[in-house]
Amino acid sequence: MGNTYTITGFPGFLANFLVRELCQMPSVEQIYLCVLPDTKHKAEHTLKSITDDLAVTPRITIINTDITDPNLTWDHETYDRVCHDTTHLIHLAAIYDLAVPHDLAFQVNVLGTKHVNTLAEHCDQLTHYLYFSTAFVAGKQQGVIKETELNHDAMFKNHYEQTKYEAEVFVEELKSRVPTTIVRPGIVVGxxxxxxxxxxxxxxxxxxxxxxxxxxxxxxxxxxxxxxxxFVPIDYIVNASLHLLHSNRAIGQTFHLTDPRxxxxxxxxxxxxxxxxxxxxxxxxxxxxxxxxxxxxxxxxxxxxxxxxxxxxxxxxYFDCQNxxxxxxxxxxxxxxxxxxxxxxxxxxxxxxxxxxxxxxxx
Incomplete structure (x- = not known):
C-alpha cells in the first residue's frame, strides 16, 4: 500500500512545487490538499497545470480548510478520514508577509500551527510530520546560529518572525510525542x-x-x-525537504535549509x-x-x-547548517x-x- 500525504498551504508557492514532485513519486498513493475556501479556484487551476502532463497521478482531494479553526472547519467524517489515512503530514500554511499585523500573524502562524499539531497527534498511521519554520526565528540575534538553538530573548524584527518562533516552540514540544522534523528555510527565491x-x-x-x-x-x-x-532557490528547498521527510534519521531534528556560503x-x-x-x-x-x-x-x-x-x-x-x-x-x-x-x-x-x-x- 502506498502513502497518503496531507499538505497545508496549497496552492502556495512552496506547496505547489512540493506537490509537483510528489505527483511523480510512485510511493504516493493519495494526497489531501488543505485549501482556504477563497483560494479553491486557484488551487484547482494550479492542480490541473501540475497533473495535465502526467500519465499517472495519485488520488488527490482538495479539502476546504481554515487552520485558525480548532477543527480546521472539517466535519467529523472528514477529520476522522484524514486522521486515519495520513502517513505524512506537511504543514506549510502561514502568513509570510514581513509587514503582517500581529493579530493576523498570531491567528494563522501560532494558533493555526497548534491546530495542525493536534491533527498530527490524532493521525494513527503517521510516520512523519514535517513542519516548515524559518531561519529567521533567530530574531535579532547576530553571529552564528546553530540548528539545535531555538529559545532566546533577543526580540524580533517583525511579527512574522515572532509568530513563527512562537509556533516553532509548540512544534519542538511535539517532537517527544510525534515523529517530527522541523526545517528552517532562508529567504526563498525562484x-x-x-x-x-x-x-x-x-x-x-x-x-x-x-x-x-x-x-x-x-x-x-x-x-x-x-x-x-x-537566499535559497525553491528547487533546493523542495528536494532537501522531501529527502528529510523520507529519512528516519531526520526525525526529532531541526535543519537549516540555508546557503552554507x-x-x-x-x-x-x-x-x-x-x-x-x-x-x-x-x-x-x-x-x-x-x-x-x-x-x-x-x-x-x-x-x-x-x-x-x-x-x-x-x-x-550566519545560519550554521551542519546537520x-x-x-x-x-x-x-x-x-x-x-x-x-x-x-x-x-x-x-x-x-x-x-x-x-x-x-x-x-x-
Missing amino acids: DSLTGETDKFDGPYFLLNSLAKFKYAPILPFIGNGNARAN PYHAQEVYTMFAQAFLGKKPRGRLPITLAYTALRLKPIRQWLSIEREALDYFNYDV TLQELKHTNIQCPDFRTYLPHMIDYYMRHQHDPTKHVQIQ
Missing part, C-alpha cells in the same frame, strides 16, 4: 534553473527599487552592506545592479535615511518595497551558488516585471 517564482518579494524588492533608478547617474549602496544575504549584502546588491542595469553601485546611503524615506507610503509604493525589508541589510548572522550538510552528503542535493542562478532570477523578473499578480501590494 527556481535555480528556470527562475520561476510566485511573488516578487524578498530580494525582488531590490529589483523593484533598482528599476526606478535605471537612468540615475549614481546608484548608492544602502547601509554598510556587511550583513549576509541568505552566503554572500554579503553589498556583493549581492552589486551583482543585481550589474546584471539588471549594467551599473556598478558607488557611494553609500545611510540606512537611517532609507528608513526615514520608507516611512512615507507614497515612497514605499513608488519603490515597491516594504520598509521591513531594510532590516535584513543590517542583519549580520543539513551531514544528512545530504550522500545525495546529489546541494544548495547552488547564488551567482550561478542569478541570471535566471533576473530573466524571469524582466519577463514578468509588469504582471501585477507577481507583485506584493505595498501598504
Whole structure:
C-alpha cells in the first residue's frame, strides 16, 4: 500500500512545487490538499497545470480548510478520514508577509500551527510530520546560529518572525510525542534553473527599487552592506525537504535549509545592479535615511518595497547548517551558488516585471 500525504498551504508557492514532485513519486498513493475556501479556484487551476502532463497521478482531494479553526472547519467524517489515512503530514500554511499585523500573524502562524499539531497527534498511521519554520526565528540575534538553538530573548524584527518562533516552540514540544522534523528555510527565491517564482518579494524588492533608478547617474549602496544575504532557490528547498521527510534519521531534528556560503549584502546588491542595469553601485546611503524615506507610503509604493525589508541589510548572522550538510552528503542535493542562478532570477523578473499578480501590494 502506498502513502497518503496531507499538505497545508496549497496552492502556495512552496506547496505547489512540493506537490509537483510528489505527483511523480510512485510511493504516493493519495494526497489531501488543505485549501482556504477563497483560494479553491486557484488551487484547482494550479492542480490541473501540475497533473495535465502526467500519465499517472495519485488520488488527490482538495479539502476546504481554515487552520485558525480548532477543527480546521472539517466535519467529523472528514477529520476522522484524514486522521486515519495520513502517513505524512506537511504543514506549510502561514502568513509570510514581513509587514503582517500581529493579530493576523498570531491567528494563522501560532494558533493555526497548534491546530495542525493536534491533527498530527490524532493521525494513527503517521510516520512523519514535517513542519516548515524559518531561519529567521533567530530574531535579532547576530553571529552564528546553530540548528539545535531555538529559545532566546533577543526580540524580533517583525511579527512574522515572532509568530513563527512562537509556533516553532509548540512544534519542538511535539517532537517527544510525534515523529517530527522541523526545517528552517532562508529567504526563498525562484527556481535555480528556470527562475520561476510566485511573488516578487524578498530580494525582488531590490529589483523593484533598482528599476526606478535605471537612468540615475549614481546608484548608492544602502547601509554598510556587511550583513549576509541568505537566499535559497525553491528547487533546493523542495528536494532537501522531501529527502528529510523520507529519512528516519531526520526525525526529532531541526535543519537549516540555508546557503552554507552566503554572500554579503553589498556583493549581492552589486551583482543585481550589474546584471539588471549594467551599473556598478558607488557611494553609500545611510540606512537611517532609507528608513526615514520608507516611512512615507507614497515612497514605499513608488519603490515597491516594504520598509521591513531594510532590516535584513543590517542583519549580520550566519545560519550554521551542519546537520543539513551531514544528512545530504550522500545525495546529489546541494544548495547552488547564488551567482550561478542569478541570471535566471533576473530573466524571469524582466519577463514578468509588469504582471501585477507577481507583485506584493505595498501598504
